Amino acid sequence: MRRAVFVIAIMTLATPVVFSQGITGFTGGTEYGLYYTGSTGDVVGFRFEVLAPVEVDALGAWNADSNGGLSTAHQVGIWDSTQTLVASVTVDPLTGTVIGDWTYAAITPVTLTPGQVYTAGMIYFDTDSDSYISGASGVTTDANVTWINAAYPSTGSLGFAYPANDSSPTSGGRFGPNFTFTVVPVELQSFTIE
Numbered sequence: 001m002r003r004a005v006f007v008i009a010i011m012t013l014a015t016p017v018v019f020s021q022g023i024t025g026f027t028g029g030t031e032y033g034l035y036y037t038g039s040t041g042d043v044v045g046f047r048f049e050v051l052a053p054v055e056v057d058a059l060g061a062w063n064a065d066s067n068g069g070l071s072t073a074h075q076v077g078i079w080d081s082t083q084t085l086v087a088s089v090t091v092d093p094l095t096g097t098v099i100g101d102w103t104y105a106a107i108t109p110v111t112l113t114p115g116q117v118y119t120a121g122m123i124y125f126d127t128d129s130d131s132y133i134s135g136a137s138g139v140t141t142d143a144n145v146t147w148i149n150a151a152y153p154s155t156g157s158l159g160f161a162y163p164a165n166d167s168s169p170t171s172g173g174r175f176g177p178n179f180t181f182t183v184v185p186v187e188l189q190s191f192t193i194e
Contacts, residue, residue, distance in 0.1 A: 019057070020142040021099065022048065022120065022179045028137030029172060031065055034124055036156030043077075043163045044132055044174045045121035047148040053184040054144060055109045060102035060178040061091040061122055067129040069093070070103050074130065075160045076177045078110070079119045083162045086110050086118075102178045111184060119151050122177035123160045132176030139173050144183055150174040 023046075035042040056078065063070040070093040077088035089105045096103035112118055124132060139147050150167035152174065167174070 019180050019182050020144070021060075021102070022142060022145045022181065023147070023175060024140045024142060025101075026133060026136040026139045026173060026175050029133035029135045029175070031131040032124075032134050033129070033131045034126055034156070035152045039126060039156030041123050041125050041159050042153050042156060043121040043123045043158070043161060044134075044150070044152050045119060045163055045177045046150050046173050046175065047117050047119050047166070048141070049117055049146045049148065050112050050114055051144050051146065053111055053113050054181040055111050055184050056087060056107065056179045056181045057109045058097070058104040058106045058180040059087060059089050059091065059120075060099070060104040060180065061093075061096075061130075062101060062132060062176045062178070063093065063098065063103045064101040065129075065131040067131065070096075071130055072125070072128040074122055074124070076105075076120070076122045077160070078112070078179065079121065079162050081116045081118070083119075083164075085162070086112075088160075099180070104178075104180060112181075117148065119163065120177040120179060121151060121163050124176070132174055134174050135172040136175055137172055139175070142181075144181075147173065
């Protein structure tokens with residue numbers, strides 16, 4: 001009896017691995033500095049899913065507000081569906097890397113997988129002029145990312161904590177946090193046929 005070993009390489013559309021931004025743009029909306037009036041710090045952001053395994057390598061903060069862009073450092077994070085913080089970093093406008101309308105800081109890469117809802121969130125303070133967009137009328141994402149809805153905290157002054165409340169998808173998004181990633185390449189797989 002003959003045995004043959006086959007090696008199968010599954011390519012993702014035969015394209016090279018390149019980095020992408022989760023949110024590539026949005027339209028409309030209004031700028032806000034905090035979600036709750038009088039709060040000392042609110043985390044706002046959005047929920048999303050990925051359509052393929054992706055490796056997130058940087059988290060970002062929106063830097064294109066009408067007050068001249070990002071003025072102070074802000075903590076940005078991603079939580080998984082169990083509300084566990086899986087990645088976080090402080091994005092500093094003086095040391096971050098600017099890509100389009102966001103300033104990014106590198107993180108130890110973390111892999112996000114399909115079938116799970118993730119939350120990207122960024123803390124905003126009452127002590128600076130930085131703001132996020134609320135009620136955007138449209139959003140564009142990378143083809144591997146699906147935006148679900150906006151997220152905001154259950155009450156004010158919680159600090160850097162999971163934003164537990166959901167906005168209706170029809171109310172538009174809250175955009176401030178973002179992330180860069182690469183699609184995880186599929187490894188060679190082999191099997192034996194007898």
